[in-house]
Amino acid sequence: MPGLTSSQTVGPYFHLGLIRDGQSNLVGPLTKGERIAIEGLVIDGPGVPVTDAMIEIWQANAAGRYDHPTDTQDKPLDPAFHGFGRAAVDKTGHYRFETIRPGAVPGRGNALQAPHIAVTVFARGLLLHLNTRLYFAGEPLNDTDPVLGLVLDEAARRTLIATPVAGAAIPTYRFDIRLQGDNETVFFEI
């Protein structure tokens, strides 16, 4: 049985291999669903913006189906939406995606998961990427979401809830990622 390949950091030069124009915009004119933007700041333990992080997101379409052969739900695929996005943070540590609000997908058992986006964080100094999830403030299904339910501490659970940004041109949700320390984002082992 071959042994698993170990993870190593992306280092500071990942843009060279991984970042291309257009990857942070997941939608086209024909994409179905409510247009939203997601933006946030990545900060380290002392609260200093991390200026060399990369964020990847993966989500279901507006109907709650993943564009992937393993998802065999009887829901429509959207030919104009795949669900993967990638963004490098800018010089101030901020990132931004334009996407659609995902539909709900099933969890284990009969539980319905609240609409969410899988978020993966890469950076110099991270020998293994970090996995977290973004949920939406005000979503009634959050109260019964089985993954949010794993996070017993209420303040920690709040780090997974993106909050609306007032006055934005399109509905925009703020999702800061704190790698370490006060208000540290909840990260998952998957």
Place this chain on the structure above:
Amino acid sequence: MSEIFNDVPAGTHPAYASPEYKSTMLRAPSRPLIRLPQTLTEVTGPHPGADIVGPTEGDFTKCHGGEALGERIIVTGRVLDEDGRPVPNAVLEIWQANAAGRYNHAVDRHDAPLDPHFEGNGRVTTGADGSYRFQSIKPGAYPWGNHHNAWRPNHIHFSLFGPGVATRLVTQMYFPGDPLLALDPIFNCIPDAEARARLVSHFDIGVTQPDYALGYRFDIVVRGRHATPMEN
């Protein structure tokens, strides 16, 4: 029944907080990760049919009308899962320093020359048997600021999408016989010695192309799957 990905054996991945690699200390989570039983979200993921990373480019040895300087290499291998099954259609994104140990990147201020005919990045997709191949220039070693007289061993960065979010992998391939490996904190933060050894490619005279380039073999292994009653 659905299939979920196996647990990662202890010692395979480095700890987030690895004091020898100083940048980890302000970026590693201080709280333990919460174990998330995989759902549809984690067992699915981006796939190359959706053109997620742009066109493939498997020859880094020439660009802008000329040939890159340095020792030409061919790197080939297979992407497999832990059961030895090939992973077809996996996207490998690759980047590296040039022969002088300098990245074509604004942040890299190492006093070594850029090569106008070497960008040092590309993408390849695995075939039905999980195999991939690209040709490049052997990257040079370069200094970094982690500690006094710190040098990174020769290495090539790989980013890999396997079948799902749970198989996402970013790693580095090293070269056999490199004396810097024993001194490199990033490499040595991997606890398991066998796992470290798996990141070192093998020179292969069979891959080596006469009068052209040296050949190296590097297999990448992602998590295997097992059945689980996910729906129940």
